[in-house]
Amino acid sequence: MSLDVPPGYRALKEADVAAYLAEIPAVATNLGGQPAEWKIREVGDGNLNFVFVIEGPRGGVVLKQALPYLRLVGESWPLPLRRSFFEYQALVVQAKAAPQHVPKLFHFDETLALTVMDYLNPHIILRKGLIRGTVYPKLADHMATFMAETLFATSDLGQPAAEKKKHMALFCDNIELCRITEDLVFTDPWRVADGNRWTSPQLDFTAAAVRTDGPWKRAAQELKLKFLSEAQALIHGDLHSGSIMVTESETYAIDPEFAFYGPMGFDVGALLGNLYLAYFSQSGHETMPGSRDSYRDWILKTIESIWTLFDERFRALWNNAHAGDVLAPALFLNNQEPLALKAAQDAYMRRLFVDALGFAGAKMTRRILGLAHVEDLESIVDPDLRARCEKRALKLARLLMVEGGGFTDIKAVNDAARATQREAVR
């Protein structure tokens, strides 16, 4: 695969940014003052993009430009610039469904593969807050709302089939980014693969055992099949704690370049799985044993609230804002029909719950045995301590993937997490 850069594309340098933005009235107005006054810095810690923050006398914006390769790996892993187009398309839809949790979009430039958005300040990446042990009292409420609103609106319950099919056709083309997930999340941790790495030698035996664990591998592949074939709604596609910006009072989901029509449980699972990773990594961030006990409790309480509120809001939208071509409440008004609709809703939410648990487990596993790891665990300096955290996380991950259908509710999952945390690990 060679670098396929469309005519007109050039990577912006810091020195080009002010002149570029000055030409966009909405951005210039938002920044205020003269271009010479704008402070510009490159802040990208992602793998896929250049990210500039530009601050003017009135306000700030972020300019995010896609690079034609994966930054972490370099030009050996080319990536289509067109992902910027999918990110833009997803942001537009998400902003319509949940405007309070999506950064305001000022500009999209298809040729340069860049978007200009509101600069979120003083928001930080949720993952960093979770490592520090910061409590976000609104997080569960906000993320439940973001997921319920965006997933419902783009599902067959929230839009007519004709609109969904047209929208889906657009996102069918987001092939390469889907491919990254397909390989890295569902396949590589269960086979020998180039990029795989883990805390070694502590996890050598575990990693080898995972690669020949038939039931676990089967579960991973069955989840992959869902990812490949269940076009339930426009999903964010990468909704981990690194794609969420927070303050105590605000929450934004960013970076939806992996968006496509896929299984809703993948978004819910990404968030829950990353919160369980945060939970198990707390032992590595304690200043003394037990000093993060109450924070661990907060994480589990947040997980419980996320699912409970998500379930509640999704059902409320279904009952009050149905706009699709299937399972309309208006079809179920006579005799015992409302009971039948309720039964269908229970079954629907149950499938989504079990899917979410499975996807959570897959996302946890790949962050410990696959190519891309998470700072929650990577920042634990002592490898023995880190490995113990990781083994606990893997234990829950396997349970979620192989026996997810056995959990009656989210409390039962948290009980399993607590039990795993208490166990001694070798």
Next chain:
Amino acid sequence: MSLDVPPGYRALKEADVAAYLAEIPAVATNLGGQPAEWKIREVGDGNLNFVFVIEGPRGGVVLKQALPYLRLVGESWPLPLRRSFFEYQALVVQAKAAPQHVPKLFHFDETLALTVMDYLNPHIILRKGLIRGTVYPKLADHMATFMAETLFATSDLGQPAAEKKKHMALFCDNIELCRITEDLVFTDPWRVADGNRWTSPQLDFTAAAVRTDGPWKRAAQELKLKFLSEAQALIHGDLHSGSIMVTESETYAIDPEFAFYGPMGFDVGALLGNLYLAYFSQSGHETMPGSRDSYRDWILKTIESIWTLFDERFRALWNNAHAGDVLAPALFLNNQEPLALKAAQDAYMRRLFVDALGFAGAKMTRRILGLAHVEDLESIVDPDLRARCEKRALKLARLLMVEGGGFTDIKAVNDAARATQREAVR
């Protein structure tokens, strides 16, 4: 919705056909002789198209041209000509997967929305053979092969994700024909709808009861959700006994204009459901009570063989011709992994089986209570006798849709059909 006819489109008259075909070398060669010698007749008994049969000294072809409206209803129900494009695309893929069961394609004209195919002679429409009581010893074998080969090849087991996504994007646009199925098969029979009709007054009470039967309506809507969101493979989309041409030794699937990426069980269910309709309609075609007993047995034996052979061949393709990105046998070679793959295959085929039963039930129901009926039942002149056949068919249909998950295998379904056939109906 107004008639949206692209520039250049014109409906061919019988007098235009020879001149048109003479310009296509492959067709002219196939027909042989001079255009003036070609015998041309219009044979369309479908609703959507003009169909001409053209016979020359050497061979024959069929010219099928899409009309911009539903012929049965007239210009009040416009239909996009582009369905001809989808039919063509589907024929190409099906011919690659199961060439012996797909008519040879000579020509596609996108502007005129027409295809020219091999004239199948002396093949007849399977439905007509089933009404006459003709045994087709190869039918089960051939249709199991057609379905296994076409569905496997276009599933995530038979092609890489990137190819599937590109192909799927194309078919996302087949919106209007999907919409016909969505409305007529899954929704209208369970609500008051303009086109609904049934044997009246005999089925008046039944039809009213169906419209307020909560669990049945729920099952229909849950199947519709699968139809809308489960992009498992490129399905034919209309695989009833009117879309199959047969002789004793040959079988062809025709008319795939409803093709799109949907649930595989919809094709299998369409075929099984229409065979069960044929089964229950036999009482209406008996010259004396019991004279169709052995034919009824043949139909059930055929149903059993179709599923059994389909299951067998689909698994064989999976084990020997896997070419997709998920559940590859090559991933499951160590220790107990082959057992895990076998368990995944069993679960996959089981889901497909239960889906097929549900879709079979929906297709049966709509042919009795919805807009478009089938000749198997319509040709029964005595309305009391016809209504008894229809009530039996509806009874099995409900069972398949609401309790399909309770059937252990296809024999158990046939047992239920036999029991229903034996019961007295009011």
